[in-house]
Amino acid sequence: MKTGVKITLLLLVTTSITSLLLGTFIAVMRISRSRFLRACGTLYVEIFRNIPGLFWLLFFYFLFPELLPPEIGAKLNGYLYYPVVAGILGLTVDNASYVSDILRSGRLAIPHSQREAAISAGLSRMQQYFHVLLPQMYRAALPPLGTRMVHNFKNTSLCMAITAPELTWATQQIESLTFRGIEATALATLFYIALAGVMITLIVTLEKILKIDISSITHSRS
Amino acid sequence: MIKFINTNKWFNNRHILKNINLDIAKGEVIVICGPSGAGKSTLLRTINKLEQIDDGEIIVDGMYLSDPKTNLTSLRAEIGVVFQQFNLYPHKTALKNITLAPRKVRGLSKKQSQERAIKLLERVGLMHRKDAYPVQMSGGEQQRVAIARSLAMEPKVMLFDEPTSALDPELINEVLDVMTSLAREGMTMVVVTHEIGFAQKVADRVVFMDEGEILEVGSPPDIFLNPKHPRTKEFMSKVFHIPVFGDAEEE
Numbered sequence: 001m002k003t004g005v006k007i008t009l010l011l012l013v014t015t016s017i018t019s020l021l022l023g024t025f026i027a028v029m030r031i032s033r034s035r036f037l038r039a040c041g042t043l044y045v046e047i048f049r050n051i052p053g054l055f056w057l058l059f060f061y062f063l064f065p066e067l068l069p070p071e072i073g074a075k076l077n078g079y080l081y082y083p084v085v086a087g088i089l090g091l092t093v094d095n096a097s098y099v100s101d102i103l104r105s106g107r108l109a110i111p112h113s114q115r116e117a118a119i120s121a122g123l124s125r126m127q128q129y130f131h132v133l134l135p136q137m138y139r140a141a142l143p144p145l146g147t148r149m150v151h152n153f154k155n156t157s158l159c160m161a162i163t164a165p166e167l168t169w170a171t172q173q174i175e176s177l178t179f180r181g182i183e184a185t186a187l188a189t190l191f192y193i194a195l196a197g198v199m200i201t202l203i204v205t206l207e208k209i210l211k212i213d214i215s216s217i218t219h220s221r222s
Numbered sequence: 223m224i225k226f227i228n229t230n231k232w233f234n235n236r237h238i239l240k241n242i243n244l245d246i247a248k249g250e251v252i253v254i255c256g257p258s259g260a261g262k263s264t265l266l267r268t269i270n271k272l273e274q275i276d277d278g279e280i281i282v283d284g285m286y287l288s289d290p291k292t293n294l295t296s297l298r299a300e301i302g303v304v305f306q307q308f309n310l311y312p313h314k315t316a317l318k319n320i321t322l323a324p325r326k327v328r329g330l331s332k333k334q335s336q337e338r339a340i341k342l343l344e345r346v347g348l349m350h351r352k353d354a355y356p357v358q359m360s361g362g363e364q365q366r367v368a369i370a371r372s373l374a375m376e377p378k379v380m381l382f383d384e385p386t387s388a389l390d391p392e393l394i395n396e397v398l399d400v401m402t403s404l405a406r407e408g409m410t411m412v413v414v415t416h417e418i419g420f421a422q423k424v425a426d427r428v429v430f431m432d433e434g435e436i437l438e439v440g441s442p443p444d445i446f447l448n449p450k451h452p453r454t455k456e457f458m459s460k461v462f463h464i465p466v467f468g469d470a471e472e473e
Contacts, residue, residue: 116272117309121323122299122375131322135313210313 001184004170005191007084011156011166012195015091016149022092023099027137028129030100031107041100048097054158057090061162064089087159087166095152102148106141107133139210146203150196157192167191223248223379223410224269229278231264231434238264239275240434251411253421253442256431257457262414265431266381269412270301283378299327302372306384308364310356316343316367317352320374328375335374342370346400362393369400380404382413418446418461430454 029041048056061083065073076082110133118128138145160169171188175181224246231239238261246252254262267273268280271287271294280287285297310319320339324330330338343349346366356364365385372380382401386394398420405411405424415421421428421442428445430438430453437451446462449455 111307113305113307113309114311117303117305117311119272120270120298120301120303121371122295122327123323124295127326131326132311136311139313 001167001170001174001187003165004167004188007165008156008167008191010084011087011091011159011164012153014088015095015152015156018088018092019095019099019152022096023103024134026096026100027103027107028134030104045097045101048093049101053090053094053155054161056094057087057158057162060086060089083159083162083164084166086162087156087164090162091152091155091159094155095148098148098151099145102141102144103137105144106137106139109140110136142203142207142210146200146207149203150199153196153199154192223250223283224412225279225281226265227279227281229268229275229280231261231268231273231275231277238434239268242278242436244429244436244439246410246412248410249408250426251405251409251424252413252427252429253425254412254414254429254431255416255418255421255445256437259433260431261434262431263383266383266412266414269379269381270298270303272303295327299323299375300378302369302375302377302380304365304368304372304380304382304385306387308356308361308368308388310364310368310371312356315353315355316348316359319356319367320371323371324374338374339370342373343367346370347396360393361389362396365389365397366400369397369404373404379410379412382411382415384414384416386415386417416461422446430457432457 026041026044029037030045032038032041064086065076065082067073068076076085079085114132114136115128118132123131156166157168159166160172163169165173167188171181171184174184224244226242226244229239229242230237242265244252254265256262264273268275268287269282275287282297283300285292287297310316311322314322317336317339320342321330321332321335324335324338325332328335340349340352343352346369348363348366348370351359351363351367354363356367359367369385385401386397389397394417398417401411401413401420402424413421413425425442427439428442429436430445430449430451432453438445438449438454445454446458449458
């Protein structure tokens with residue numbers, strides 16, 4: 001059970017970060033000037049959002065090692081924690097597709113005049129993104145982004161299907177080994193509720209801290 | 223400093239800049255006026271290529287805008303722009319709005335850029351607002367910060383696109399005062415505005431535009447009090463709420 005909590009936390013923290021990074025990357029592709037990059041980004045979102053997350057977990061667990069050169073594939077299959085790695089990969093690609101779409105909607109909330117101001121100041125495209133656009137994208141997208149991250153947290157339980165020893169898997173194990181399923185499930189439930197609660201509190205606090213900026217984004221849209 | 227040569231621009235078959243020829247000298251203050259839709263803002267925005275022209279040439283500080291070798295980013299760094307809607311970065315405080323470009327584009331250190339920003343905030347009378355976010359400031363304060371932000375780049379030219387049109391009447395003067403002092407210091411300025419009083423006081427030349435065309439260029443008294451083109455006459459009579467100048471003699 002303790003390991004289960006640890007692995008769940010590990011999955012949560014890693015995939016939150018990786019999916020945020022990958023999602024940002026895809027979102028920037030989808031709002032870029034290049035038609036090719038935009039098409040790639042859209043293709044990514046359509047593929048990964050329209051196929052269930054569980055499928056991607058199974059894909060990375062069973063299929064992915066087969067697609068690699070045999071030596072590497074065999075090594076991966078033999079690796080004790082490969083289920084966790086496959087879980088991280090699967091959850092990341094799945095969550096990133098949603099994150100990128102949420103961020104893209106955040107971009108649409110930023111008036112074009114913000115870019116004009118950044119351009120006129122002589123900022124390069126990279127600088128425009130890093131200092132002007134992305135910070136505002138995250139702020140505008142924060143409420144749905146927070147919900148998505150809680151969703152991703154709950155999705156970590158899917159990793160039990162690929163034998164990653166996270167909390168839900170551990171609960172199952174306790175049930176089948178000791179028949180004390182009710183106690184284990186009750187504990188796991190409490191843990192999920194508590195951690196999701198903590199996440200939501202953090203997000204709401206962050207929203208409050210950044211409220212100044214968000215209200216001004218809508219304010220200056222005119 | 224800025225030279226328009228036979229500049230044309232179309233937008234979906236609409237000819238929005240018609241054969242513009244204009245030469246703006248260093249240190250000159252030009253006010254562009256005319257009715258809405260005349261192409262004033264478009265003309266202003268072609269100077270730093272926020273709007274692309276389709277024909278002709280614009281030369282800014284010796285650099286040809288149509289030349290692909292012209293480094294647009296560094297050209298833009300030399301041209302300050304003040305917008306109607308201020309366009310401050312809403313997620314940054316007044317101070318950080320001002321220090322961003324000098325640090326990133328000019329490569330100033332944090333300390334240097336802050337010293338410069340504080341001097342400029344003092345100049346526009348907003349030192350006490352340095353840690354305020356845009357949404358916490360009045361329109362007039364935001365616009366003064368926006369001017370300070372542009373000045374922090376030490377530009378060679380300042381463009382003002384209807385800088386007071388979005389302001390409450392009582393806040394207009396605080397912005398115009400800053401602009402006037404800037405003009406007195408010899409800054410090259412191109413200003414699109416309906417503030418006739420400001421134009422009369424500060425402008426070296428006034429450009430009157432209508433339907434994408436420059437109809438008349440002259441000193442403020444020439445354009446405002448003694449316009450030659452019938453369209454200018456009509457416009458001025460409406461602006462000043464007095465009969466068309468030709469009729470004034472009857473009174």
